Amino acid sequence: MRRLYHMPLSPFSRKIRLVLAEKKLEVALIEERVWERRLDFLRLNPAGDVPVLVEPDGTVLADSAAIFEYLEETCPEPRLLPDAHLERAEARRLVGWFDGKFNAEVTDTLVSERALKRLMRAGHPDSARVKAGARAIKTHLEYVGWLVERRHWLAGERLTIADFAAAAHLSCLDFIGDVPWEVSDAAREWYARVKSRPAFRSLLSDHLPGFSPPPHYADPDF
């Protein structure tokens, strides 16, 4: 069976878990505490980060964008990229938005400060960084709302990898109670739609010792 080395609060891991589940590809999840820099794991991926996908024949794939494109090319149904070139570019632009800009300004900041530091026993959250992340997420939620008021899904009329990338980040932040959903009804309605897909179930049942997600976390009709 396929194996996926992941971390529960890694948005890049969550994106690939959503892709695998949507394409109905079975996978065994292996949690990797990347900060321990385990030698056998570094041999799989010298970059030292998750996700890493190991195919049934032992082939190793790293980097969430490379893994996604590989799965889309080799297991195309259901498609998570549109057919038209410009729409594909728009979906990939939004993946870049969330995995680049949103991650740097929000996820990496808030998840590192409020969750990873606790898991790694690496001290107290830096309140200036937490405040900056909490400010930035509002602008991003407004952008999500703006997009889905004009399109049914983030990148167009069909669900794409852009929706999964965005929802992967937001689900990590929702787990630690850090998404101010009141900022945008449209964004909240879109997230409820993504969250109600069967592919999302495994993410909603994640447990992390010492963390209690808010009651709405696993409720698709929040």
Next chain:
Amino acid sequence: MRRLYHMPLSPFSRKIRLVLAEKKLEVALIEERVWERRLDFLRLNPAGDVPVLVEPDGTVLADSAAIFEYLEETCPEPRLLPDAHLERAEARRLVGWFDGKFNAEVTDTLVSERALKRLMRAGHPDSARVKAGARAIKTHLEYVGWLVERRHWLAGERLTIADFAAAAHLSCLDFIGDVPWEVSDAAREWYARVKSRPAFRSLLSDHLPGFSPPPHYADPDF
């Protein structure tokens, strides 16, 4: 004609300039000082970063990974991704390595501290960050050397987007004299090969007021 909004020391812009030149696609370059946050530019790309490609019909594309995949799909010759799925994944993994890890640990650190701060008149370089970047680049050059001792090009037997992504970062750093080429002869030989391609010419003739690249910068046989 196509227009590319770029910055001379943006590795993401340089990657797309190399792709356009290798595919023999003419483009007019427009320099964008992204830190000025020009409103007309933010309308083109709300993320506020370069590169942004505007097609002859006015279509706007942003995010260097999305732009690359779009150009590869619509102007496939010469191909910059291999044909086989696993080799494509390897090329994309290495693009992720350079545009993610290398950028965070090296380019973003050294170019920001040693060049952008001067261009933006934003104070003096932070010497701790400069030292960290100078340390990190050595490990990365060794990795480049290790790869090209085993393969002719970074991702395999043919030149791919991985070579252009890596060379785009290294050329920015070489411009400010920050690549310790003595660390790896194999990496240096590989870079000389990439640099001698006609597609590289436009990068080597870039001028930046107040900066004098080292004499070997524009010499393919350095």
